[in-house]
Amino acid sequence: MSEAVTRPGITADALLASLDPLLRAWLPRQRWFAGKGRPITEFSVVTATELLPPTSESGLLHLIVQVRQPQVPGQAGGAPPQPADCYQLLLGVRRELPPRLAPALIGHVTRGPLSGFTVYEALHDSRMSGFLLEALRTQARVGKLRFERDRRRDIGADLAPRVLAAEQSNSSLVYGDTYILKLFRRIVPGSNPDLELPLVLSRDGCAQVPPPAAWFLADTGDDVSVLGVLQPYLKGTVDGWELALGELAAGRDFSGEARALGRATAEVHRALARALPTVTLGRAQVELIADGMADRLTTAAGAVPALQPYAPALHTTYEALADLGRGEETWTAQRIHGDLHLGQCLRSPAGEWSLIDFEGEPSRPLAERRMPQPPVRDVAGMLRSFDYAARSHELWAPEWAGDCRAAYCAGYAEVAGRDPRMDPVLLRAYETDKAVYEVLYEARHRPDWLPVPLAAIKRLATNGPATEPH
Ligand SMILES: Nc1ncnc2c1ncn2[C@@H]1O[C@H](COP(=O)(O)OP(=O)(O)O)[C@@H](O)[C@H]1O
Ligand SMILES: [Mg+2]
Known part of the structure; x- marks a missing residue:
């Protein structure tokens, strides 16, 4: 399923050579990683998109990676093999990580095309999360990623982002206490009910569900995968x-x-x-x-x-x-x-x-x-x-x-x-x-x-x- 990255010259496999050792250590520690307690036997890249190409200063890399792991103990004998899980990652890439981003560190790359760069969780970097909001606002298309919005709803520019501190199974960014962007972590191809149902309900005028203002998707093979949904942030709730x-x-x-x-x-x-x-x-x-x-x-x-x-x-x-x-x-x-x-x-x-x-x-x-x-x-x-x-x-x-x-x-x-x-x-x-x-x-x-x-x-x-x- 390997796809070429959007920047000519770097293949997904080469990229993985840079990231594989770091992700093997980092992914299992994430709250949203579903396969805890089992080793990762294989990584592959489903899509890789340079949202901001790594320059001398910084870059933003969007990845959907597929992770293979052994069966859950007790389910091995006779059970059909478990499908590999796919995860969405937003990686910041910098030569030097400023101290304020130290808690977001994933690791220092020592091989492959990103050798010499530091990779970190991009959601904690307001430049990167600001980029995501702008992409949604302007309905950007980058590589296999498609950003869409409901044009009836105004989305302000330059809303200050912060990572939501809640214990959750996905990751959310709050923009200026006005919008919340939920980034799905475990990605399943096909229609995601967390976008599908709120969209239907908003058209029906249902007041009990926040209406999606924008969302973004990836074209993954024959299907489309929903990666994130922006909706009004219900302040004070x-x-x-x-x-x-x-x-x-x-x-x-x-x-x-x-x-x-x-x-x-x-x-x-x-x-x-x-x-x-x-x-x-x-x-x-x-x-x-x-x-x-x-x-x-x-x-x-x-x-x-x-x-x-x-x-x-x-x-x-x-x-x-x-x-x-x-x-x-x-x-x-x-x-x-x-x-x-x-x-x-x-x-x-x-x-x-x-x-x-x-x-x-x-x-x-x-x-x-x-x-x-x-x-x-x-x-x-x-x-x-x-x-x-x-x-x-x-x-x-x-x-x-x-x-x-x-x-x-x-x-x-x-x-x-x-x-x-x-x-x-x-x-x-x-x-x-x-x-x-x-x-x-x-x-x-x-x-x-x-x-x-x-x-x-x-x-x-x-x-x-x-x-x-x-
Ligand atoms: N529209 C919203 N306004 C305010 N807070 C929200 C909103 N949507 C989600 N949250 C906060 O984010 C948390 C996680 O959201 P949720 O959609 O349940 O994500 P998850 O799938 O990770 O559980 C919620 O428990 C709530 O605290
Ligand atoms: Mg929840």
């Missing part, structure tokens, strides 16, 4: 997770906020159902959904022994769902958020909620993330999030979580016209599926947090209704 923890710590009720959040979720769902195709789920589709959930449970129980005692009871939840599908009832599936939790919701000082980050669950394949699904899946995600918040507080606050869950469903019903609790089997199945996902995630990445989803698993495996406190 607090994310729902932080807000909820603050209220918990102060011993305050959060059900008013939860209700408003339920309303906002339903507004977004209504707009998505208006703007994009919906499908009716009949017997075959419901069985397929139940089978998928059962498979994920089997995989998770295989990897996390603590889940095993509960697996038989949890399977009965999925069987109940499949049984329901065999009856008369049908459900509507539509495009949804796909990874809804308190951290994906921002509340303005005026008390209005916005939903962000429509990428979906990053570990799932793109085609699956873009499929219509029952909106109750988002509701289940948010219910799990209240549970997480309540349990992360030093004193487990079951009533607090129960009140939030009930208020959220009630708020949702006010706009949607139907309360998610009226589909208890469906809601319980999605909540169980989410808790199973969390168990696997925590066991792999944050073992200290494992008791949080395990407590929910225990509840869901006994007879507690999904929306009541225990």
Whole structure:
């Protein structure tokens, strides 16, 4: 897949000879690097673009690199080989790194065409991040990179950039507290729901989702990959997770906020159902959904022994769902958020909620993330999030979580016209599926947090209704 770089004379392979040793050490240390704990066996360049050719002073290099790694332990035998992950990198290139950029250092190049240069993470260099905004504003085309914008929205020039400090899985730049540019790190060819859905929603006039003002793409082979999206920066907002923890710590009720959040979720769902195709789920589709959930449970129980005692009871939840599908009832599936939790919701000082980050669950394949699904899946995600918040507080606050869950469903019903609790089997199945996902995630990445989803698993495996406190 190697492509020639846009500057004549340097091939992608030669460039990689310069960068390979540095990236091997630097990439695995990045928060957004998905393949932690496994060695990198091979690098290749998908696209390489000199946004600013290295002069005697500085340069800006845009790269999409493909990283090959061995299989995840336990998935090797018989499983299909994992596709290689692609990452977007913005590398600054300078002869001398000024002290203010020292924390952004990636390394000093000792071989290949960049020999003698210092390479660093360009997002921390305002000259480089300013260049990106200008490229978006002017709809630049450089090599395989295409910068586009919604011409109805003004984008000011010379807005001071800063790197967002948030813990996130991508990287974001804030420009003058006016715009935020999210740069996707792990790149998947094809339509990215984090651009697709906010664009559709902005055309529909949906007030709960910040409208994309500009975006940029790479032509990667037969497909196009979305690399970044610029949208209004919602100044003064607090994310729902932080807000909820603050209220918990102060011993305050959060059900008013939860209700408003339920309303906002339903507004977004209504707009998505208006703007994009919906499908009716009949017997075959419901069985397929139940089978998928059962498979994920089997995989998770295989990897996390603590889940095993509960697996038989949890399977009965999925069987109940499949049984329901065999009856008369049908459900509507539509495009949804796909990874809804308190951290994906921002509340303005005026008390209005916005939903962000429509990428979906990053570990799932793109085609699956873009499929219509029952909106109750988002509701289940948010219910799990209240549970997480309540349990992360030093004193487990079951009533607090129960009140939030009930208020959220009630708020949702006010706009949607139907309360998610009226589909208890469906809601319980999605909540169980989410808790199973969390168990696997925590066991792999944050073992200290494992008791949080395990407590929910225990509840869901006994007879507690999904929306009541225990
Ligand atoms: N439009 C916005 N206005 C203000 N802050 C935002 C906006 N979009 C994102 N953020 C901040 O950036 C963080 C990460 O954004 P998000 O889209 O969730 O990225 P990621 O995919 O990396 O999780 C959010 O938690 C929030 O703090
Ligand atoms: Mg996010």
